[in-house]
Structure formats: C-alpha cells, structure tokens
Amino acid sequence: MDLRERLKTYGAGNAYPFHMPGHKRQKQPGSLFPYDLDITEIDGFDNLHHAEGILAEAMERAAKLWGSRKSFFLVNGSSAGLLAGIRALTKRGDKVLMARGCHRAVYHAVELCGLHPVYMQAAWVEEMQISGSIQPETVEKHLQEHPDCNLVILTSPTYEGVVSDIAEIAKIAHRYGAYLLVDEAHGAHLGFGEGFPDTAVHLGADVVVQSLHKTLPCPTQTAILHVCTEQVDVTEVGRQLSVFQTSSPSYVFMAEMDGCISLLERERESLFAAYEKRLASFYEQMEKLEHIRLCQPENSSFVFGHDRGKLLFFTGNCNLSGVELSDILRERYELEMEMSLSLHTLAMTSIFDTDEGMERLAKAMLEIDKEVMPVKQPLAKGQMVLPQMVCGMEEALQGETTEVMLQDSLGKIAADFLWAYPPGIPLVAPGERISEEVLAQAFYMQKNGVNVQCAFAKDGWIRLRF
Ligand SMILES: Cc1ncc(COP(=O)(O)O)c(C=O)c1O
Structure with a gap:
C-alpha cells in the first residue's frame, strides 16, 4: 500500500x-x-528526518527511478535542498565556483556558510537575448585560476530551458578535486523522455536538486535532492536537510511525491511519448509564425542543449512586447503565461498538458502573429560585466548600513542584494561596488517589466555599507 x-x-x-x-x-x-x-x-x-519505514521505501523507489545513489524528499522546495547540499559539500570559508545566474537560494547558502564565491558567466545568445550554457572551457579556466575551489555550482536547465554540458563539466570539476552540484530545479522531468536532455543525475554531478512541483505533476513546495556519487557524505547531507527543513513535514506533500513516483514508474514511457508528440506538433505549427518567434536555443553555438518543454517566444522582431503578448493571451484567450518580459513570453509545459490546451495556445499565437507588424526592437547590451567585489557578503550584511535611492548609489558598496525577478538572480550582491553598468542594467530591466528589488530596502532604494 x-x-x-x-x-x-x-x-x-x-x-x-x-x-x-x-x-x-x-x-x-x-x-x-x-x-x-x-x-x-x-x-x-515513519519520520522524514530518520526514515526507516514507508518514507525510506518511497525515497528508495525515487533513487531507483532517477538512478541516484540516494534521494531525499524535500518539502521546502529546491531552496532547502540547495542550502543543505551546499552546506554538506563545503566547510566554512571555502571557495566555490558558481554561475552568476544561480538562484537566490545559492547566494543565501554562500552567505550562511561564509563561502567565498568566484563567479562565472554564461555566454550571451544575442539573437534570442538570453544566457546560453556555461561552457566547460569557462569552468576549466576559472578552476585553473582558483584551484582551491571545492565546489562548482550551476543551474541547468535555466528558467529558459538552457542546459549545460554536465558530463564534461563534472569531469573537469573532479579533475580539480571539486564537487559538482547542479541546480536542476527546472529539470525534474529530464532523463525520462528521449526528446529531452538527460538529467545531471546520470552525467556525473555529485548532488542534483530538482523541484518536482515545477515540471512534474506534484504540489508546490515538493522537490527532491539526489546524491549521485560515492564521494558525497550521505549522512552529512541528511543532517543538513534536518537543519534546513521543517521538523513537521507535510504528509500530504510526501504522499503526493510518492504518488508522482508511482505514476512515473508505471506510465512514464506513454506519458512522455504523448508529451513529446504534443510538443512536436506545437513546434511544427509555430513554423508558420512570421513575426513572433518560438526560440530554439539548441541551434545556437552558445547552447549545449535545450528543454523543448519551455516554450520561449521572442517578440524582438515585432511591435509587441513580451508583456503585451502575455496580456493579450490572458485577456483574449484566457491563457496564463509563466513569465513575460520586454522581449519574451515563456509558457511552461509538462506531461499533464492537454491536447486542447496546446491547441488553444497554438491557435492564439498564430492569430496574434497575423495582427502584429515587423519592427526591430532595441536589444540589450548582453551579459553584464561583474561588479567589483570589495568585501565578503557576511561582512557587508553585518556591518553598519545606510539606505539611499538607487540612482544615488553609484560607486558605493552594496549591503543588500539587488534582485531581478524573474528569475531571481542578483545584479549586485552584498560587498560589491555598484557600477554604472549595474545601474544601467537595473533601470533597463525595470523599464522592460522586470521587478528589480532589494532584499531589505524599500522600492527604488538600496542598503549600502556605511
Ligand atoms: C533555478 C532555480 N533554482 C531553485 C529554485 C527554487 O526552487 P523552489 O521554489 O522549489 O524552492 C528556483 C525557483 O524558482 C529556480 O528557478
């Protein structure tokens, strides 16, 4: 039972x-x-924090399904898994190599664990205006310069579905004696269908964290952490999970995770075959678009792979912003998108989409495309140069602070994160100097529908080191 x-x-x-x-x-x-x-x-x-019975059995089935060494249920989302995973793989004061585009939970782990981050940037895909993959050469170059990094952290797939070459990156990280943790929050469905990239669990990553709720049929907050290699101290991962997760996990959530695993055990082949068929038909119909473009990032040389389940529409070639497109889809067609920005609208799909839902989106896109005019919209400058790091995050956050309006903060040292939502990555982190570029990027993003927000200060203000 x-x-x-x-x-x-x-x-x-x-x-x-x-x-x-x-x-x-x-x-x-x-x-x-x-x-x-x-x-x-x-x-x-049973007891999630000391599982020996029905929960242990459910997590063993999950490990078998994904092919991990051990899998842990998460009831506080991938956020808790990232905090626990990073803490388990590092010691206080360690240096870590991380993608600048990491989710805020990774930055929180850096802050809490007193880590020293070295940042790496993904290449910029100009024609689609998105970040590409983290290139293995980039990882190698940074590890050559910082061979004392003990952990490499990156997001794959990204919010837009861009996947990095995890197999190659894992080999490089291990050659330098570092662990590889992959934030696969957006990729719990990877590895199940042939038309999708493989999961990092199979590709040599040491720890992989996935949100079940994002791309599988499972309730919000449910997620899973996979320990994949022999090198990882599983007991320490479990201990850290009991630090960062509630001591009263919801049985309703855990039962649904168990149910989701049972469903995948039983029916993954047919569910993913049907999903891939729906997507193939959708992409085929979208070939008729003349102005709005359905991105296929896998065609860029800066992209290793792409999750075709993330339908990213680019509006940079027509007189419509991504936000306007999203508004029309909502108001006229009752279709609610995951995210919309100045040049993009993102529709997320899963094995539980219906033919009817996909048909409605296809029909709506083709109709809207007929109404728009071709216009070349101004493009962003590309990936921002990283701000100068003046002191550590902890030092900046714990010292004396003052608050100023964002436009008056040029040259000052941030004692705050300046987050860009979506997808929740920082333009500036505590301890970094606020450059002209940071401000230009912040104002450009704000103007284009991105929510640019500090963790502490009121809207439009930022907290600075005094
Ligand atoms: C890349 C990435 N990692 C981690 C998370 C956190 O996941 P959760 O909401 O399951 O805590 C998110 C959430 O949006 C995300 O986009």
Missing part, C-alpha cells in the same frame, strides 16, 4: 488523534485543504 492509500485508510478509520496537528483531521467550513489526510509522525508513518 503506498502512502496515499495508507493516509486514506487511516483517515477513514476510527483512530482518534490526541496528537498534532491541532485541526484534529476536521475540515473547517469552507476549507479547501485535505485535513482528513494531514497527520504527523504517528506510529507506522
């Missing part, structure tokens, strides 16, 4: 709960939550 069945049987039984949670498995009027299934670590239901 799987966890869902066990919860259902228990919930329908006669056992009276003199234990947490305080709702006592009773639905409040108007509630949408399945309270009858929401229990704590009672007898027979």
Whole structure:
C-alpha cells in the first residue's frame, strides 16, 4: 500500500488523534485543504528526518527511478535542498565556483556558510537575448585560476530551458578535486523522455536538486535532492536537510511525491511519448509564425542543449512586447503565461498538458502573429560585466548600513542584494561596488517589466555599507 492509500485508510478509520496537528483531521467550513489526510509522525508513518519505514521505501523507489545513489524528499522546495547540499559539500570559508545566474537560494547558502564565491558567466545568445550554457572551457579556466575551489555550482536547465554540458563539466570539476552540484530545479522531468536532455543525475554531478512541483505533476513546495556519487557524505547531507527543513513535514506533500513516483514508474514511457508528440506538433505549427518567434536555443553555438518543454517566444522582431503578448493571451484567450518580459513570453509545459490546451495556445499565437507588424526592437547590451567585489557578503550584511535611492548609489558598496525577478538572480550582491553598468542594467530591466528589488530596502532604494 503506498502512502496515499495508507493516509486514506487511516483517515477513514476510527483512530482518534490526541496528537498534532491541532485541526484534529476536521475540515473547517469552507476549507479547501485535505485535513482528513494531514497527520504527523504517528506510529507506522515513519519520520522524514530518520526514515526507516514507508518514507525510506518511497525515497528508495525515487533513487531507483532517477538512478541516484540516494534521494531525499524535500518539502521546502529546491531552496532547502540547495542550502543543505551546499552546506554538506563545503566547510566554512571555502571557495566555490558558481554561475552568476544561480538562484537566490545559492547566494543565501554562500552567505550562511561564509563561502567565498568566484563567479562565472554564461555566454550571451544575442539573437534570442538570453544566457546560453556555461561552457566547460569557462569552468576549466576559472578552476585553473582558483584551484582551491571545492565546489562548482550551476543551474541547468535555466528558467529558459538552457542546459549545460554536465558530463564534461563534472569531469573537469573532479579533475580539480571539486564537487559538482547542479541546480536542476527546472529539470525534474529530464532523463525520462528521449526528446529531452538527460538529467545531471546520470552525467556525473555529485548532488542534483530538482523541484518536482515545477515540471512534474506534484504540489508546490515538493522537490527532491539526489546524491549521485560515492564521494558525497550521505549522512552529512541528511543532517543538513534536518537543519534546513521543517521538523513537521507535510504528509500530504510526501504522499503526493510518492504518488508522482508511482505514476512515473508505471506510465512514464506513454506519458512522455504523448508529451513529446504534443510538443512536436506545437513546434511544427509555430513554423508558420512570421513575426513572433518560438526560440530554439539548441541551434545556437552558445547552447549545449535545450528543454523543448519551455516554450520561449521572442517578440524582438515585432511591435509587441513580451508583456503585451502575455496580456493579450490572458485577456483574449484566457491563457496564463509563466513569465513575460520586454522581449519574451515563456509558457511552461509538462506531461499533464492537454491536447486542447496546446491547441488553444497554438491557435492564439498564430492569430496574434497575423495582427502584429515587423519592427526591430532595441536589444540589450548582453551579459553584464561583474561588479567589483570589495568585501565578503557576511561582512557587508553585518556591518553598519545606510539606505539611499538607487540612482544615488553609484560607486558605493552594496549591503543588500539587488534582485531581478524573474528569475531571481542578483545584479549586485552584498560587498560589491555598484557600477554604472549595474545601474544601467537595473533601470533597463525595470523599464522592460522586470521587478528589480532589494532584499531589505524599500522600492527604488538600496542598503549600502556605511
Ligand atoms: C533555478 C532555480 N533554482 C531553485 C529554485 C527554487 O526552487 P523552489 O521554489 O522549489 O524552492 C528556483 C525557483 O524558482 C529556480 O528557478
């Protein structure tokens, strides 16, 4: 009996709960939550932080499905997995080589673990206005210059679905004695269908973190951490997970992760075959677009691979911004996009999309494309030169600070992150000097629909080192 069945049987039984949670498995009027299934670590239901029973079995099945050495359920998203994974693979004060485009959780790990980051940039794909893959040569060059880096961290696939050459990067990292951690938050579905790139779990990464909720049919917050190689101390990873995850994990979430794994065990071949067929038909229909473009980053020499499930529309060749396209799709067609910026609109897909949903999007795109005019929109300058690092993140965050308006911060040292959402990567990190380029990029992005925000200061302001 799987966890869902066990919860259902228990919930329908006669056992009276003199234990947490305080709702006592009773639905409040108007509630949408399945309270009858929401229990704590009672007898027979195992303990995520010391799994020996039904949860251990579910995680073993996950490890078998993905082909990892050991897999851990995450109930606080990939964010918790990244914090725990990075802490388990480093010691305080270690140097780490990380992609500048890493998610904020990686920066938080750097801050919390007192790490010294060395940043690497992805190549810029000019014609699509997106970051490309992290090139193996870039990793090698940085490790030659900083052979004392103990860990390499990168995101693959990116928000736009761009994948890096993990097999080659893993070999390089290991040659320099460093671990490789891949943030595969957007790639939990990789490795299941032939039309998708393989997962980093199979390609030599030491630790891989995936959000099940992003690209598989699983609830928000559910994710998984895979330990892939013998070199990783599995006990330490488990210990760090109990530092960063709640001590009261939701059984509803865990049952759904278990259910998602069962589904993939049973039906992945047919589900992914149908998914690939839907995507192939969609891409074929989009060949008729004249002005709006459906990006195929895999055709760029700066891109190693691409997840075709991320439908990235480029509007730089017509009189429509990505935000306007997204608004039309919402208002006229009731189609809600994942992300929209000045030149892009991103539609995310999964094995659970329907033929009808995909047809609606295809029809809408073809209709809108007929209405727009060809116009060459101004393009961004490309990848920003990294700001100068003056002191460590911890030092900048913990010292005395002052707040100024962003436009008055030129040349000053940030005591704050200046985040660009989406996808949540910093234009400037604490301890870095705010350059003309940082400000130009921030204002350009703001003007183009990106939410540029500090962690502490009010809108339009930034906290500085005093
Ligand atoms: C690249 C990347 N990594 C990690 C995360 C964090 O994932 P989660 O929301 O599952 O904590 C995100 C979320 O957007 C992301 O885009």
